Amino acid sequence: MSWRRIFRTPVPEEVDEEFAFHVEMRMREYLAEGRTLDEAREAAVERFGDIEEVKAICRRLATERERRTRMTTWWKDFAQDVRFGLRQLRTRPLFAAAAVGTLALGIGANTAVFSAVNGVLLTPLPFEEPERLVEVRTRYLPPSGFDIPRFPISVPELLDLREASTSFEALGLYTTGTRTLTGTEGEPTRVPTVFLDRAALEALGVEPVIGRWFTAEEDVPGVAIGLIGHDLWVTAFGADPSIVGRTITVDDREFTVTGVMPEDFALPSPAYQIFENVGVDPADPGNRAGHGSVGLGRLADGVTMERLRAEAEAIHAGWAEQYRHNVAHFPIFERLPENLVGADVRRSLLVLLGAVALVLLIATVNVANLLLARGERRQVEVAVRTSLGAARGRIVRQLLTESLTLAVLGGALGLLLGHLGLQALLRVDPGALPRTRHIGLDGTVLLFTAGVTVVATLLFGLLPALRAGRDPGGELTGGGRATSPAGRTRFRRILVTAEVALSLVVVLGAGLIGRSFQRLTAVDPGVEIDDRLVFQLQPTGAAWQEEGALPRFYEQLQSRLAAIPGVTSVAGVSHLPLTGSQNRNDFLIEGRPPPADGEPILSAQWTAVLPGYFRTMGIEPLRGRLPTEADRTGTEPVVVLGQSAVDRYFAGEDPLGARVAIARDSVVWGRVVGVVPDTRTTGLDADVIPQIYYPYAQGAGFVWQPSAMYVTMRAAVPPTSLVAATREAVREIAPDVPLTGVGSMQSVFDRSVSRSRFLANLLGTFALVALALAAVGIYGVVAYSVSRRTREIGIRMALGAGRSEVTRRVVAEGAWPALIGIMVGLPLAWLATGALSGMLYEVSPRDPVVFTALSLGLLALAVLSSWIPARRATGLAPTEALRE
Amino acid sequence: MPGKPLLYGTLDTLVLKTLEHGPRHGYGIARWLETRTDERIQVDESSLYPALYRMQKKGLLASEWGRSELDRRAKFYRLTPKGRKVLAKETEEWASFAEAVSRVLLGSGEA
Numbered sequence: 001m002s003w004r005r006i007f008r009t010p011v012p013e014e015v016d017e018e019f020a021f022h023v024e025m026r027m028r029e030y031l032a033e034g035r036t037l038d039e040a041r042e043a044a045v046e047r048f049g050d051i052e053e054v055k056a057i058c059r060r061l062a063t064e065r066e067r068r069t070r071m072t073t074w075w076k077d078f079a080q081d082v083r084f085g086l087r088q089l090r091t092r093p094l095f096a097a098a099a100v101g102t103l104a105l106g107i108g109a110n111t112a113v114f115s116a117v118n119g120v121l122l123t124p125l126p127f128e129e130p131e132r133l134v135e136v137r138t139r140y141l142p143p144s145g146f147d148i149p150r151f152p153i154s155v156p157e158l159l160d161l162r163e164a165s166t167s168f169e170a171l172g173l174y175t176t177g178t179r180t181l182t183g184t185e186g187e188p189t190r191v192p193t194v195f196l197d198r199a200a201l202e203a204l205g206v207e208p209v210i211g212r213w214f215t216a217e218e219d220v221p222g223v224a225i226g227l228i229g230h231d232l233w234v235t236a237f238g239a240d241p242s243i244v245g246r247t248i249t250v251d252d253r254e255f256t257v258t259g260v261m262p263e264d265f266a267l268p269s270p271a272y273q274i275f276e277n278v279g280v281d282p283a284d285p286g287n288r289a290g291h292g293s294v295g296l297g298r299l300a301d302g303v304t305m306e307r308l309r310a311e312a313e314a315i316h317a318g319w320a321e322q323y324r325h326n327v328a329h330f331p332i333f334e335r336l337p338e339n340l341v342g343a344d345v346r347r348s349l350l351v352l353l354g355a356v357a358l359v360l361l362i363a364t365v366n367v368a369n370l371l372l373a374r375g376e377r378r379q380v381e382v383a384v385r386t387s388l389g390a391a392r393g394r395i396v397r398q399l400l401t402e403s404l405t406l407a408v409l410g411g412a413l414g415l416l417l418g419h420l421g422l423q424a425l426l427r428v429d430p431g432a433l434p435r436t437r438h439i440g441l442d443g444t445v446l447l448f449t450a451g452v453t454v455v456a457t458l459l460f461g462l463l464p465a466l467r468a469g470r471d472p473g474g475e476l477t478g479g480g481r482a483t484s485p486a487g488r489t490r491f492r493r494i495l496v497t498a499e500v501a502l503s504l505v506v507v508l509g510a511g512l513i514g515r516s517f518q519r520l521t522a523v524d525p526g527v528e529i530d531d532r533l534v535f536q537l538q539p540t541g542a543a544w545q546e547e548g549a550l551p552r553f554y555e556q557l558q559s560r561l562a563a564i565p566g567v568t569s570v571a572g573v574s575h576l577p578l579t580g581s582q583n584r585n586d587f588l589i590e591g592r593p594p595p596a597d598g599e600p601i602l603s604a605q606w607t608a609v610l611p612g613y614f615r616t617m618g619i620e621p622l623r624g625r626l627p628t629e630a631d632r633t634g635t636e637p638v639v640v641l642g643q644s645a646v647d648r649y650f651a652g653e654d655p656l657g658a659r660v661a662i663a664r665d666s667v668v669w670g671r672v673v674g675v676v677p678d679t680r681t682t683g684l685d686a687d688v689i690p691q692i693y694y695p696y697a698q699g700a701g702f703v704w705q706p707s708a709m710y711v712t713m714r715a716a717v718p719p720t721s722l723v724a725a726t727r728e729a730v731r732e733i734a735p736d737v738p739l740t741g742v743g744s745m746q747s748v749f750d751r752s753v754s755r756s757r758f759l760a761n762l763l764g765t766f767a768l769v770a771l772a773l774a775a776v777g778i779y780g781v782v783a784y785s786v787s788r789r790t791r792e793i794g795i796r797m798a799l800g801a802g803r804s805e806v807t808r809r810v811v812a813e814g815a816w817p818a819l820i821g822i823m824v825g826l827p828l829a830w831l832a833t834g835a836l837s838g839m840l841y842e843v844s845p846r847d848p849v850v851f852t853a854l855s856l857g858l859l860a861l862a863v864l865s866s867w868i869p870a871r872r873a874t875g876l877a878p879t880e881a882l883r884e
Numbered sequence: 885m886p887g888k889p890l891l892y893g894t895l896d897t898l899v900l901k902t903l904e905h906g907p908r909h910g911y912g913i914a915r916w917l918e919t920r921t922d923e924r925i926q927v928d929e930s931s932l933y934p935a936l937y938r939m940q941k942k943g944l945l946a947s948e949w950g951r952s953e954l955d956r957r958a959k960f961y962r963l964t965p966k967g968r969k970v971l972a973k974e975t976e977e978w979a980s981f982a983e984a985v986s987r988v989l990l991g992s993g994e995a
Contacts, residue, residue: 018959025911049930061937
């Protein structure tokens with residue numbers, strides 16, 4: 001019977017043979033009746049009608065039946081294997097927990113990083129054909145002096161560009177700011193606002209959910225008209241469709257709402273919820289030197305960036321002819337998608353993706369080791385099954401299915417862990433990644449996790465399954481070369497080497513990023529961070545334009561806030577350190593001729609301060625004095641310089657007594673009365689911008705009087721405990737002025753390093769996981785090998801070998817492969833960390849301290865992981881060991 | 885020449901019956917039915933084999949290659965437990981159908 005099963009005749013031949021038999025039997029009947037051979041055959045065949053057709057019907061039926069049987073058998077086998085696998089896991093819960101846990105870590109890490117990659121990089125942007133969208137800024141290259149690679153563009157420059165260029169389908173501009181929304185239920189709110197023109201809307205090409213864009217004719221200076229964002233529409237206006245055409249009150253003016261933007265529209269970020277007309281009059285576009293806008297354009301079909309840049313160069317050359325001054329700004333073009341996501345974010349995510357891939361490999365190596373150890377214990381079982389008739393392929397399939405079951409359990413757990421972990425991290429650090437709204441568990445992430453699970457199964461399960469199926473018969477008889485003890489141990493050692501090498505790469509990467517982060521946060525921001533509370537105010541509206549109203553308000557506010565118990569001092573500043581401001585203005589120094597063509601222009605950040613600011617923020621003057629209440633309108637305007645302004649513009653000379661003024665039509669001079677150390681306004685890793693501080697009260701007429709100010713408070717108690725009292729105080733004095741950004745200075749600091757911290761934390765976590773896995777892996781291998789050799793160890797010790805000698809031998813078993821792993825891993829890491837070069841602050845990607853320290857640390861860990869099982873084994877009394 | 889056409893579905897049941905007491909090959913099934921009905925029913929080969937294959941696909945029959953009485957290789961069919969159940973059910977239904985029809989046709993025809 002089994003012969004027939006192996007040498008089955010295929011279906012068509014079977015049908016032929018069956019019918020041939022029937023025909024032959026019928027022929028016998030007819031022959032017996034007396035017909036001739038031919039008559040008999042003809043008559044017999046005729047009984048079938050169209051015999052070929054009948055045969056065809058039967059063949060089809062037979063093939064269908066066979067296919068169905070095959071599938072049913074396959075599924076039955078599969079279900080049986082899964083049940084068997086689950087039962088096996090139940091009988092060995094420790095093994096199951098170890099394997100499932102390891103896989104969960106490896107797969108979960110991949111899920112987490114991939115869902116971030118998916119949301120941030122892969123989810124399409126909410127614009128049509130986003131690759132054709134381009135932002136236009138300028139590069140500020142005065143003949144000598146600064147080189148600011150990224151600076152806003154001025155309106156006249158953009159209009160000129162629009163006129164001269166043929167590369168754009170539409171080219172508009174935008175700028176950002178904040179408006180106060182009143183008149184809705186609840187307090188007045190500050191809403192980040194985008195000011196843009198019709199051309200920018202056309203370039204973006206985003207259809208509003210309801211309503212329409214505004215037309216170029218409607219975009220008139222002095223009129224406020226535009227669209228609102230979807231979130232604002234829902235929260236402030238209850239998604240009322242009648243908002244279209246209505247007016248709302250923004251900055252005490254009437255703003256006509258023409259439409260609502262779709263929910264996922266975000267430019268430059270989801271916080272911006274009002275899209276107002278920019279109000280540029282083409283006949284009077286303003287100062288060519290006033291750089292405060294960003295161009296937004298859609299490239300015409302087929303235009304490349306090269307062509308655009310070449311054209312811009314030509315256009316700029318034309319400007320140089322036409323305008324003698326103000327040509328130090330060269331238009332630069334960047335693709336909008338890269339700007340929205342940021343090259344640094346992209347690089348960080350890719351680095352993380354690489355790291356988790358390595359972690360997954362390490363995890364699969366561990367599980368493979370576990371399976372190999374288990375496999376050896378099950379060799380007898382496999383051998384018996386083979387001798388009972390199971391085909392080798394069937395056994396391999398069964399073992400693979402067990403591995404798949406393991407992987408699916410690990411993958412499900414990992415999916416949960418990865419998703420929850422990432423969500424938790426994002427809640428802690430919301431500013432760390434852009435487009436977090438799109439990060440979550442969607443179909444793509446699930447599919448990816450499933451794919452990773454399958455790959456992991458193949459990686460850790462295929463080899464042990466194939467090995468188990470090989471030469472099983474040999475096991476029963478005690479032979480079997482392929483799975484000899486020596487071969488097995490050597491293979492496991494190779495796995496340990498691989499594991500250690502991969503871990504080293506991850507650990508070194510994390511170490512470099514960590515050191516970079518440490519260096520970054522060690523940078524002195526120039527102000528004291530502890531015990532400070534800050535918030536921002538922007539009184540807007542006609543009432544505040546009255547002369548003297550703003551200074552009076554801030555004066556009043558200062559004294560009212562100073563009265564709050566727990567507050568040591570109160571002050572204010574127009575640009576708070578670490579908030580990313582890059583504002584600069586050109587200025588003049590009395591007695592020096594204005595720079596001619598080709599000479600460096602004097603440029604600094606002019607910052608208004610309320611009296612007591614430097615003391616409040618812990619800044620000690622270096623020379624001269626600080627502004628006081630005595631410096632107000634009517635007295636001589638004074639300024640205080642930051643140290644780098646002195647270094648750059650007063651090279652060595654004493655600046656006290658010199659006079660400076662903003663470079664504009666009406667020049668008003670102020671006297672330098674003091675010098676203070678630098679503070680970092682843009683960020684810890686950005687260059688220091690030269691600072692010129694002036695008293696707020698003297699702003700009108702001398703420089704300008706910003707309505708928006710950051711209020712800074714120094715406290716003797718935890719700053720956040722003062723928030724309620726602060727709000728109360730502001731509400732008392734100015735109920736219609738909203739507070740924004742209330743928080744401790746520490747949180748401002750944290751936010752400014754949030755991206756770096758996020759990467760350092762995540763990479764650090766993965767490195768710890770890799771270390772833990774490697775340590776567990778080494779421990780497992782040594783412990784297993786020791787457990788096999790307890791007898792041998794017992795004999796050695798009974799024959800007089802010292803405990804430490806035997807321990808040393810065993811430790812070497814784990815330590816040697818680890819050492820080789822480190823030596824293999826170092827060149828790999830050398831190559832890999834090259835990818836980090838753009839991301840490190842003051843740390844070389846091959847920093848010798850990091851490399852040496854972490855390599856030694858890993859080696860020490862390997863030795864420790866080998867020492868523990870060694871110690872335990874040699875602790876057994878020799879008689880016990882011999883009994884094993 | 886083929887005999888009276890059988891009612892649809894009846895062939896299947898008849899075939900099942902022929903296998904009630906043991907396996908037969910296709911020719912054997914045809915001859916048994918012919919002999920049993922005194923040649924009144926002639927089995928149409930073009931329906932017999934498709935019926936056999938169909939019933940095997942449905943799981944009512946199983947087949948095996950064996951040796952015929954004349955020691956030639958032939959495919960033998962036998963009833964599966966499912967087939968037996970179906971045979972019993974069909975037989976009972978046929979019996980009650982036949983009884984009902986007889987009562988009408990062979991009765992007096994009176995109101």
